[in-house]
Amino acid sequence: MQQSGGSLAQRSTWPWSRRWFAVLALLAVLAGCGGGGVGTSTPTPPPAPPPASAPAPAPGIEKPATRTEAARFLTQATFGPTTADIDRLMQIGYAAWIDEQLALPFGSHRALWEAADAAIRSGATGQIGATAGQAEVIGAFWKQAVTAPDQLRQRVAFAWSQIVVISGQDSAINDQPRAMTAWMDLLGEQGQGSYRTLLESVSRHPLMGRYLSHLRNQRADTRTGRVPDENFAREVMQLFSIGVVRLDESGRPLADATYGPADIAGLARVFTGWSWACPDWPDNNCFANGSAGGLSDPERWFKPMLGYPQYHSAEEKSFLGVTVAPQGLPDPPASLKAALDALAAHPNVGPFIGRQLIQRLVTSNPSPDYVGAVARVFANNGAGVRGDLKAVVKTILMHPEARQVSGHSGKLREPVLRLAAYLRAFGATSESGFWRVGNTDSPTTSLGQTPLRAPSVFNFYRPGYVPPGTRAAAAGLVVPEMQIVHETSTAGYVNAMRDFVGLGVGANAASGKRDLQPNLKAELALADKPAELVARITERLVPGGVPAGFTGIVEQAVASVAIPALNASGSNQKSIDDARRARVNIALLLTLVSPEFIVQK
């Protein structure tokens, strides 16, 4: 199933025949969903019939043939493979592992934040007069990323957080840390439910309402010339559902635009009259301030926004070929239902969202067949249900192209995933229990990326980013994560990882050491055997293995640190320990900054 290398000429075309992919994709779909019914309200093009000469799926696709293959899969499906995950996957195979993961409850970020908040308020942490804030939002993310049993759900939630974006870089969002963790829970719970439900939940989430300014957005007033705010109407189409150009069912762009200014103006009317949940809804003060008569809902920053008819447009609303007739009594829920039904039923959603989920998990440049297979499952999960995101995730991870390795497959691990893979591979723990990794925004001194802190609703990078002047660009490839790779961030990442490896991660804990520390016992035990040490570390961090040239350089560097012999009095034990640790550090860092590690193949 695997293909290595390939010439540049080959890289510009898809190395497998399209037919071969189509067959495997179809088989994967049928195997994954039990085959069966068509018959949603949205017409679904029938899948192409398999050609007569259909080859059988390669053996081994159901269970990883090797631990290396298992680790590759887990790099796509989790925040990084661990020995225990590899064992489990080897035992039960891909499909059962995915089902088992998707059946787990989503590990709540809000529960962790609230526990941290309670601890801080109780004085137990010594932060007098403080409450939990952004550090605890980030801490909840890292605790779940590194330790949650529902790894697949957490990883997919992180993917969604980069497709449906709110950001703590906006001060209005930053001010609502508890609601930010509720947002992650929403993405975790509904990002693997129904797309239509997810779309409604994000559209009505007050943080999204604040971030894209439809919270408290009002209907037009022809007397003053006030017009509805178009922000959310535009971005929900451009980014969260259908994109700017019409796509074929395999995600290939067609010539025409999906929407124009008139569609935006029509849809903007739908997103008027939405504001906080409030005990005295629909009082005008509730709409304006989230409270009336001194009463407010303490969960108003994450309970779904409510429609306030008096601020909702009663005019006709036309968009995407759908028309909501003028309403005698303005009816925000009815308008919203019509709009979200239209968006969720649009044929672009499957390929548009499917391709981005593939890019977040598996590969930057999925073939049309891969996108098409995912889009077909989005359109119909096999049981006549459209927008079943569990089936979508399963199809993405089970597709044969996800098993394939070539000279251009895979993706760059974004900086957050690099650190997460390190922390998981070496069983890192948090002394405080609050995973105080903190803000890692700075590209000069840190990772250049913090979860939930993209610079804008356009995420840290664009799915269509072509890094100028690169071999990838010459080959016609996109590499989204390269948008935050440059000479400064490269240096910043190396320096940050040097400190993380050398000292630990995050703020100093009570012991005076940094809060997160890996467990390196086994590695320290191998410090006097450079070849074994390097093999152990690379096996944990680079699932595809490393070339001999890499091993040679790292082993030599490790061996350059002399380990003194223990003297008779034993007085040089610390020098010995330090030297052993330096050897481990060198092997770790050189691996963590290597192109071999950073590119997830």
Next chain:
Amino acid sequence: MTTPSLVAAALSAASPSPALGADASRRLFLRRAGAISLLAGTGAPLALQLAAAGSAVAAAADDYRALVCVFLFGGNDAFNMVLPTDAASWQAYIATRTQAPDPIALLAPGTPPVAGAAAGSPARLGGVLALHPVAALPGGRSVALHPSLGPLATMFDTDRRLAVVANIGPLILPTTKAQYAQASHPRPTRLFSHNDQQNTWQALAPEGASRGWGGRLGDMLAAANAQPIFTAISPAGNAVWLAGDAVRQYQVGTTGATRIGTDANGRLFGSADAGAALGRILGASRSGHLFESDLAAVSQRSIDAEVALRTALRPASDAAFGTAPASGSYNPANDPKLQYDNPLTGARAANGLAQQLQVVARLIDAGQSGAIGARRQVFFVSLGGFDTHDLQNRNQADLMARLAQALRYFDTTLGAIGARNKVTTFTASDFGRTFTSNGDGTDHGWGAHHFVMGGAVRGGQVAGTLPVLGPKNAANNNFDSSPDQLGNGALLPSTSVEQLGATLARWFGLSDSQLGTVFPNLGNFSQRDLGLMA
């Protein structure tokens, strides 16, 4: 009149600059010889060529030029940055933007600020700042600036180093409202979309473009630079404007280049061998995977550039660029030269845009002095937060104050290093915004006003054509009274980004034929030069 200086440099190359190695000088000479024949081929007047030859001896050291793009991310509301104040325009402006309870209309020139008014509100800011152009504007029109732009008003009125370009945006062809209404009339794709219009301003194509016009200028002139890596530089993240065919962007930190991994002695975790191994691991790909080799190329550039810049840049605390601290190490956030008066708090605050321009100034200093052997450089800096769908009054008041302080700092600093006439700075943004208000903000538009600043700029003028601002229709938010305003009053641009680009590129040293290559739609416009450059 730009090509002559390059020719002069070419002629002077017979005696190589001490900053260039022998090979570099030879390459330089060959490229410059090409530049001369190119000039001759395009029919430059003989007198011009002779004049160039005559100044050859002195020219080499002086022949330095830089272009600096200040990108205002999010789509700046230019309606509140440069304001037509003639009676008809002002009346339309006030009528459209004055809405209770949050009017986004600024106040008339001369209105005194009200100290007790809400922070960032028009009343608190006081009236817009009337400008005094060198020559009367056509049609007896007049313009003013946002009240937070005081330093720029001075640069326009007194120093005459600032010009306004009115109603500019991406265009394929000159376009009237009637033509815009016809789907068949060519127009830029994906108008009104942030990422696509950012790319279109920078690279004349939507997202996915990988070649910008700044980088293309670099392609054509990088041969004059001893170290090509220092041709196109950003302290503001990856910007497609800086990417050419051959030229690749170099990203510098706001405090200079960042050393990778090792200590001052090249050691990593105490080992010099490990330090050396780090360079080998980072700088090469062993597998042949495309992404790995692209990643390794960036790392190698990072390593090489840091070595080159380690000694080439004068310190940020040098009086030309900053303020040496009384004690302790230099921190740009605490440097008063890099702080602005925050109109929302009334306090001084660090200005990230000024920090970016500080490192640009240090690189220009190193470029023109020969320390990095550069003769033509393009720079990209940015300021974000302009997507003012809401809270526009507060947010834009703050952003304008940052912009004004940063540009004024940059102008002063360039004066201190003798580079004012050699550096031209211009603003750009995703798009302009709607004229109408959505309550307390504005939505995505198209055309906008921008600034061009520098010693070589014919300052105190409004280039292009000021739009006619009209009242909205009684029944809807169209603006049938204006030939320049579309739905919700967004501007249909009357000047193309390519016309501005070509004007700057000509000053930078490109020939007519090169201009046509970089700006493919330039020929569709009768005015190839906006007359901005002296």
